[in-house]
Amino acid sequence: MTNRTKLWIAEAMKRLMNKKSIEKIRVTEICNEAQIGRPVFYYHFKDKYDLVAWIFYDSAIDTNIISSESAAHHMNKMRNDFLFYKRAFEDSSQNALWKYIVEYYTNRYTQEAKRILNTNTLDPQIQFSIKLYCYGCVGMTKEWLLHDNITPAKTIVEMMFTSMPQVLRDIYFK
Template identity: 65%
Template sequence: MAEITKLWIADKMKELMKQKPIDKIRVTEICRAAEIERPTFYYHFKDKYDLVAWIFFQSANKTDIVSVESAAESMKQMKRDFLFYKRAYEDSSQNALWAYMLEYFVQRYEKIAKEKLHTEVLDTQLKFSIRHYCYGSVGMTKEWLLYDNTTSAEVVVEMMFNSMPQELYSALMYGQK
């Protein structure tokens, strides 16, 4: 039941974000649109930024980020939810979506690398490569989403994978160092 409520609130937030930026939306408006009381909102989310991050994570967790096909499908979904992601990317508050995205992908890649390398600790260079790659990927995703109407998601993802540092590619794809 809680998951259904969260999805309902998320859907209403997406609708509100089609009309105005995050910083202009108040929790009261979200509650009114979702026909819920404020305590219900705060039972599920810390604030509106937590809600926006949750929406992103719901989408991101459905795919395997280490395959071109599934990563491209995630990017296509971002295009389908264009106004939501546009508004989320435009937000420059301390809780901006890009910062959540960055940390999400860094943690996810580190976890995959640790599993594939059968280690609990990654060396400094590999950790740096992961952060470097994630910064670039999040930035290029934003650029593609907001400004590129011609390049397909598959081509963008392929270019991202081709730009991955060899050490990172080896760790993620083959579990080798």
């Protein structure tokens, strides 16, 4: 039931973001669009930025980060929600989605490296490379999404994997 309510609220937010930017949307509008009370909204999300981050998280959670097919599928889902992601990427507030995405993927790649290497800690160079790679990928995803209507997602993902620092490719793609 909780996830269904979150999805209901998320769909309301997406409809609103099809009409205007995130900074112009108020929680009251989200509640009205979703036909819920403010307490219901705040039970599930701390603010509208938390909701936007959850929408991304919900779409990304099943992505296999070291599979080009899975990553391309996720990028295509982002393109299908073009206006939502366009407006989310345009937001430059302290709670901007791109910052959340970098943190999310940095954590995913870190956990995957720890799992593969069977360790609880990573060398500082590996941690730096993961963060550098994630910043670059998020930037290139934003550029692809907003400005490239030609290149297939699979091609972009393959170029990202090819551009991955060697230290990471040695871990993820032995």
